Amino acid sequence: MAATNRLAGIVSKINQLPDFARSRALSLFFGKAIPFTGTAGIRIESLDDSHCVISLANKRRVQNHIGGVHAVASMLLAESATGILVGLNVPDDKVPVIKTVKAEYTKRAKGDMRVEARLTEEQKLRMRTEDKGDTTVAVTIHDGEAKEPIEFEMVWAWVSKKR
Template sequence: MMSKNLIATIVNGTKLLPASVRVRVLSTAFGKAVPMVGTAGIRYELVTPEKVICTIKNRRPMQNHIHGVHAVAMALVAETATGFVTSMNLPDGEKLVLIKSMKLEYKKVAKGDITAVATLTQTQRELIATTPKGEVTVSCIITDETGQSPVECEMIWVWVPKKRAA
């Protein structure tokens, strides 16, 4: 069903590695491709066409004034997870994925490290793969070390045909 996808090719190339090594390899590779993600130290714990799990450590460069993960860092980890799960379903060279909107509601103070779990349904995956242009609301659950959700988010991604060089 799916055309060639560079992200999927990279992920598939790491399947035989031990989990800890795979996470380090994917996080380094994707951090170089998206410099802001690398600077923030986002880790890719799981990358599949259905689900992407990203984490960010509560470390000083990512903290706010009360020593929790900064609101913008939480937005970044959610944007990263949702963007990568969407990108995993796009044929390379044909479509470009872009964030259309992000809505975040901060409900409480986050404790410790942050995890973002982004998922797509099979129907959403088929829509992305087969429609030349469109948009999708990607489900993303953000949790902290206590297992609570300090933030509710909604991420809408669009894809458009890539312009061909003349």
Template sequence: MSAPNPLRRLVDKANTYPAWLSRRIITWAFCSKVKLAGTAGLEILSTDGRTVTMRQRNLKKAQNHIGSVHAAAMALLAESATGFIFGLNLPGDKLPLIKSMQIRYLTRAQGDMQAVASISDEQVQAMQSQERGEALIAVTVTDSTGAQTIECDMLWAWVAKKSR
């Protein structure tokens, strides 16, 4: 039996509240642990436990020299979305680690950015049953026009937490 996951418990509880409150609770919890996400102003819009939707507003602090979301902020958005959904499904006695990320910039972004990341049942089963492993987490990043501005391959790994 795998160890309980505190993030999963928080998300499951938060999702019993109205959507506006659930979004705030989950975003606050995530950004309190992932400081750069809070600094950039990432928001978690929704999650059902297998999929998460995150947003990066086109805020001044996340803009590049031409007034759109900076390439690094787009990478942070994709990495955060995949890491959130990966970590949400990982047993509490395992540690998530980003193993590699490949990002291809396709087109100039317009307005706010949105990332939708998802994890498969097979990936979750492997995370629950294997001591260590890796999973390529699917993510789609679009701008306010709906255009996919970047393609990403986010490879996450898990290992057992070391006893202290």
């Protein structure tokens, strides 16, 4: 992964660690940088500038009243995975901002949750070259039974830090 900004440079260095240490180091780093992800217990399984996989164990601190992962916790997963990808690709003089979040809960989720987010080469190029813009980041979520209980639409924008 070519470093396009400071965040990408840090992630690139962490990704050089041995496999057994990489996920823990990424999770700790983002847990410190974005405290709510650390509080919730989000685990970053893999990360590069095009693809992010994160998970959340179905533990009491993130459960709803029926013992599943709370709706807001699942939203946190989708927002985190997509936001991390956008953050890795916008230059340091831009700031990523969530613009639209849509969620359709189609099935009851069971067990732990796992999210995958992806960016295309075209999306990455736009983020790196356009002064401002927005894009829909592809994201899927799977529960402990490998079902997709929620359909997300996450639209991210990037704007100049200077107004």
